[in-house]
Structure formats: structure tokens, C-alpha cells
Amino acid sequence: MTKSMLTLLSAALLFGCSEDGQEPSLGRAAESADAATAEVTQPEESPVASASASGDAEPDLPPSGTPVVDLAGVTHLPAPLGDDVPKLGAVRWHTRIYRTPSREGKVMGFLRAGAVVASRPNATAGPAAKCKEGFIGIEPAGFVCLDDTTRDMQHEVLRAARGPDLTHRLPYMYGTVTRGGPVYARIPTAEQLKEHEPTLKEHLKKWLDDEESGAPYGLDVWLRYTTGRNVPGAAEALRDEVTDEDIPWFLADHRRVPGVARVVTKRGDDAVKVDQVDRRQGRSFTHSFLFEGRRYNVTPDFTVIPADRFRPIRGSSFHGYQVDKELEFPFALIRRSFGWKYRWDGKKMVQAEKAEWRSAHLLTGKQRFYKERLHYETKDGFWLSDRHATRVDPAKRWPKWAQQGAKWIDVNITGQVLVAYEGQKMVYATIVSTGEAGLGDPDDSTATKRGIFRIHTKHVAVTMDSDIVGEEFELRDVPYVQYFEGGYALHGAYWHDSFGRPKSHGCINLAPEDARRLFHWTDPPVPTGWHGAKQSLTGTIVFVHP
Structure with missing residues (x-):
């Protein structure tokens, strides 16, 4: 960048x-x-x-038992809902869960479009204000309006949605906008590209040559859900006009995306461009694919945006420490990227080696001031400056x-x-x-x-x-x-x-x-x-x- x-x-x-x-x-x-x-x-x-x-x-939400992710970062995904469990799927982008069967009740949670939860058939309420179909209880608590949901597990929103990936440090694929451009409600045809992106050739040339935020950078981010096949580089894909065989089914034959995003639902069924992305924006994605040589990404609310408008984001790989498993008191964490370990030669602190940024160090408990800075002695014989490190004590x-x-x-x-x-x-x-x-x-x-x-x-x-x-x-x-x-x-x-x-x-x-x-x-x-x-x-x- x-x-x-x-x-x-x-x-x-x-x-x-x-x-x-x-x-x-x-x-x-x-x-x-x-x-x-x-x-x-x-x-x-x-x-x-x-x-x-x-x-x-307010009643508490029931304890969740084993957390989906523990402090070691291990994921414990629950078993899928059984065939005999009555289910309900969210088809609106943001479905509120109420404490009581009323739109005026307190909100206790949210469902995102595509979510499937167990329902409580014995907890229902008839039509109510702003809820024509009435309310139904869901597990483990609360009520949702049936207007916002479906019992049809083959509904296009439920079939098309890809929920957050809780096994990964980021729940979606991410990118920040580097080159503003259109948001589509379908895969555009060549003629539609000419209309909505008249400078596309110039844009793609700059993108191909930009090593810091263009085609050479971060393709692996967009391939998070792509397995079992070789993927061509960006230049090769454009040259050969490569189209993936597994384009999302809901985009086949230039069909319009499911109507979840507000920018889509407020437009007519034949709309192509429905919005614009600009710099100073970050977006999340659930699908990525090639069509006629160009890569497109799909957002969680089913809009289609060219991937060449974004810099892929991997996110920091850093994480902290389980104190009871990896550390013991007292210890220090290096919070500066330019930290040092020092040796005390009897008169002054002498730089010995770099202290790895965000690393943890066990301390002896001894402290010493040098040049108006507090220093902590580590168990391996070095000293850390409080300018670079934070000591953690009970x-x-x-x-x-x-x-x-x-x-x-x-x-x-x-x-x-x-x-x-x-x-x-x-x-x-x-x-x-x-x-x-x-x-x-x-x-x-x-x-x-x-x-x-x-x-x-x-x-x-x-x-x-x-x-x-x-x-x-x-x-x-x-x-x-x-x-x-x-x-x-x-x-x-x-x-x-x-x-x-x-x-x-x-x-x-x-x-x-x-x-x-x-x-x-x-x-x-x-x-x-x-x-x-x-x-x-x-x-x-x-x-x-x-």
C-alpha cells in the first residue's frame, strides 16, 4: 500500500x-x-x-455451555439442528428478537439473513401491530415476527447465504476500497460494463501494475472458500477470460441477487448498478469468483462488487496469552515495535538484543531506575524498559x-x-x-x-x-x-x-x-x-x- x-x-x-x-x-x-x-x-x-x-x-439469556470459541482459540461448533427439530430461517437482513411477542417489546438479540434457528411451536402469538403473521418463540429465548422469517428451508435467501465463519479470526473476507466503483445487483454483461464503468480498461491496467494494493497482492484472501482446483493469476485470468465453473447459483445467467440489501430492494427488478463504493470504506464478503476474466465478490447481503476495487485484508495474526496456561506472575508484555532487552553492566543499561514486539517475558520481581526509566529484570537475565513494556501484576x-x-x-x-x-x-x-x-x-x-x-x-x-x-x-x-x-x-x-x-x-x-x-x-x-x-x-x- x-x-x-x-x-x-x-x-x-x-x-x-x-x-x-x-x-x-x-x-x-x-x-x-x-x-x-x-x-x-x-x-x-x-x-x-x-x-x-x-x-x-431483565431475564438473563441462558448460559451457552461450552463456548463456541475458547480462550485457547479452539472452536467447538455445535451439532447441526436435527431433521426432527422445527426450524425457522431469517430472510430479512436484520431480524430483531424480542423478549415478548410484540414489536414494542425489548430487543434481546438479532438474526442476520440466512440464519436458521430452532423454533418453539408451543410459544406463539397471533397477528400484532406491525407483525401481520404473528410471533413465534425461538431457542433458547425470545420471539421473532413471522413476517421476517420463513419455515421453508429451500427459500432462496437461506440457500444463498453464507454465515459468519467463527472458526477463523475474521468472520468474513474483507477488503478496503482503493479505487471507487459500482455495486451491482447481478453480474454485469459486457455492454453493461461499458455503461457503468466506461474507463474500465484504464482502471484494470493500473490495477494490474499496482504491486502494493493491486492484482499482485492478496489473492489468497479471496480464495478462502476455494478448494480443489488451481486458480490462475489475475493477468492470466483476464487474458484468457476465465469463468469459474462454480459461480454462485443465485447469480447464474445474470439473474438478480436475492432481495435483502436495501439498495437492491428499492430498485426495479431489472436494475444493474444499485450503489457505489468509495475510498474510506471497508467491506466484507462471503463469495468470490471469476467471470469472463474478472473477479467479483459477493457481500453478506448479496450485492456484487468487482474485487479489483479493493485491497484484500488479512488482518493481524497476533493474539494474546492464556495466563494460567502460558504465563505466570509477574510478567511483562512488549507494547512497542522498537523495544530492547538490556544488560546491566554495573553502571548503565546496555542494549543486548531486540525485544520482539508483543512478546511476553517472565519477571523476577526486581526493578531498577536508569535515566528516569523503570526497568524490570527478566528471568533470563535481561532488563526491560517501561518505555517499551508493560508489567502485569495481580x-x-x-x-x-x-x-x-x-x-x-x-x-x-x-x-x-x-x-x-x-x-x-x-x-x-x-x-x-x-x-x-x-x-x-x-x-x-x-x-x-x-x-x-x-x-x-x-x-x-x-x-x-x-x-x-x-x-x-x-x-x-x-x-x-x-x-x-x-x-x-x-x-x-x-x-x-x-x-x-x-x-x-x-x-x-x-x-x-x-x-x-x-x-x-x-x-x-x-x-x-x-x-x-x-x-x-x-x-x-x-x-x-x-
Whole structure:
């Protein structure tokens, strides 16, 4: 990626967490703190329920049992629903799950188009306001409107959909827009390409020659679901006008995609181009294929976009550590890419060797100041500077919720470290990126809000955007989002690999694999088949501090 593109994406993608157009709190970034805190005394008070809690008692979602993904990153996929289980499929893009059979009831979760869940035939309600077909209960809890669903397991939306891949660090294939272009409701013909992409030849020539974000880069990302055949390179495919044999069935013979995306449903059946992608956008994809030499990608809501308009995104491969399996107290995490291990020669610290970025080091407990910097002795005889490393220790004083055995998350802004606890037992530790304003005022800067909160809403993936002038961006399907206070959330970041330094506009950015593991560890649980869940009073505690 060119330097100018990196600058553009940095400006566009460092965002305060805003779901579906909710305006984030953006402001002038202050300098972020460099020094690490050695130890933090935890508070005793109980956390607030959530910013959105009404005070009304809400039933908990039932425990999910074995998590789909554990803290070791191992996936435990549940068995498919049996033939004898009554099923219901979501055919609308966003189907709400209500606590009671009413559109006015509280929302407890979400289904995405294509999801199939078990229904409860003995839990039904007749026609209601804004729900002509009435409501039906689903497992493990809640009600959905039958207007948004189908019992026909051969419905085109259910057959065409490919759900999120929970076995991978990213639930979909991703790309960021490098060259704006059209969004189609069908595979365009040669004549339609001339109409909607009149400069296509020039565009493809530049794309073929661009080694940093063009044809030579990242083809493996688009081949995630392609197995059992050789795939030609981009230039060869264009030259030979290669067409894959297994083009998605719902796109055969230039037929229109299933009507799920709003940009498709509001157009006529004969529409070809239905939207436009522009720079400062990120998109997710479920299918990728060649047609007459050109590669096209399909979004989860069934729009078709040429792959040559995007830079494929692999996402960071980094992930944190299981403390009880891989580490022991005390230890330090290297949060800077330029960290060093030092030797003490009796008078001064001497650089010995590079400290691998985001590596973990066991400590002896000895500390030494040198040139106004605190240094920690490692068990292998080196010293680490607190300019590069964050020391992680157990709390001096445990909060009440820890004494009661609750799950909770500790986020150290200065140290850029997140630690997950089960009661007083530390179980996971990793490096994060919090708001780039460091310890500034979150009300008028890009700092992360500090305090004690509860996770209240979770999405496997959700769109985040901003319409603030000069900061406009739109990121589809940001992965593993966990809101804990208003628009502030823990979530995976697929667009950068700078974990260890402040980089967001307020949210807590996690490496994708860390986000995946923690998403399935925290409460509220997201039941199998659901795309999201809401539980305002009993979600996992998040303690954010300097």
C-alpha cells in the first residue's frame, strides 16, 4: 500500500465506535502517554449496570455451555439442528428478537439473513401491530415476527447465504476500497460494463501494475472458500477470460441477487448498478469468483462488487496469552515495535538484543531506575524498559465482583494492556489500542472513556461509520463488537496492526483473534445462530483506568 493510501486509511479508519450511523465522539487528539503503570489498585465499588439500562429487571439469556470459541482459540461448533427439530430461517437482513411477542417489546438479540434457528411451536402469538403473521418463540429465548422469517428451508435467501465463519479470526473476507466503483445487483454483461464503468480498461491496467494494493497482492484472501482446483493469476485470468465453473447459483445467467440489501430492494427488478463504493470504506464478503476474466465478490447481503476495487485484508495474526496456561506472575508484555532487552553492566543499561514486539517475558520481581526509566529484570537475565513494556501484576486489592467470582475485564490505558479475569484468577492478557488521545477528556477528545461498565450489546459483526465532515468513513461488519458504554466498545480491528499504541477514536481495538476469543468468553452469551445479543444488567464487567 502506498504511503499516501496508508495516510488516507489512517485518517479514515481511526474511529470512535459508532453503530450504523450513530455519531462518534471525535475531537483533536492529545499526546498519548508512553509510560507504563506498574501496578493498579482496583476499586471496590460495584459497576454501573450500563448506560442504556432502564432499571427494569431483565431475564438473563441462558448460559451457552461450552463456548463456541475458547480462550485457547479452539472452536467447538455445535451439532447441526436435527431433521426432527422445527426450524425457522431469517430472510430479512436484520431480524430483531424480542423478549415478548410484540414489536414494542425489548430487543434481546438479532438474526442476520440466512440464519436458521430452532423454533418453539408451543410459544406463539397471533397477528400484532406491525407483525401481520404473528410471533413465534425461538431457542433458547425470545420471539421473532413471522413476517421476517420463513419455515421453508429451500427459500432462496437461506440457500444463498453464507454465515459468519467463527472458526477463523475474521468472520468474513474483507477488503478496503482503493479505487471507487459500482455495486451491482447481478453480474454485469459486457455492454453493461461499458455503461457503468466506461474507463474500465484504464482502471484494470493500473490495477494490474499496482504491486502494493493491486492484482499482485492478496489473492489468497479471496480464495478462502476455494478448494480443489488451481486458480490462475489475475493477468492470466483476464487474458484468457476465465469463468469459474462454480459461480454462485443465485447469480447464474445474470439473474438478480436475492432481495435483502436495501439498495437492491428499492430498485426495479431489472436494475444493474444499485450503489457505489468509495475510498474510506471497508467491506466484507462471503463469495468470490471469476467471470469472463474478472473477479467479483459477493457481500453478506448479496450485492456484487468487482474485487479489483479493493485491497484484500488479512488482518493481524497476533493474539494474546492464556495466563494460567502460558504465563505466570509477574510478567511483562512488549507494547512497542522498537523495544530492547538490556544488560546491566554495573553502571548503565546496555542494549543486548531486540525485544520482539508483543512478546511476553517472565519477571523476577526486581526493578531498577536508569535515566528516569523503570526497568524490570527478566528471568533470563535481561532488563526491560517501561518505555517499551508493560508489567502485569495481580491486583493489590480485589473489587467485590472479583471476590464473588465474576468474570471481568481490566483495561490499562497507559500500558495498552487488557487482562481478563474469572474472579481473582487472571485467565487472558493481551495488547490493545485505545483512544489516540490517551488520557485526555473523552467528552472533547478521542480518549477512551474511563470507569466501570458492563457489556450490554454484542454483535458478531456490525457496521460502524461517521458522517463528521473530514472524517467520513464506513466500515462494514467490524468483527466481534461488544458495547459497554454508549458508543464505546471492544471490537476487532481488521484495518491495522498497531496494537500496543493508542490508535482509535475512543473504542478499544483488539487484534481479530483476541476479539474472537473474548467475544465468546464474555456475557451476554450470543446463542448459536444468533448474530447479536443484548443484556443490560448482567453483562461482563469492564474496568477502564489510566
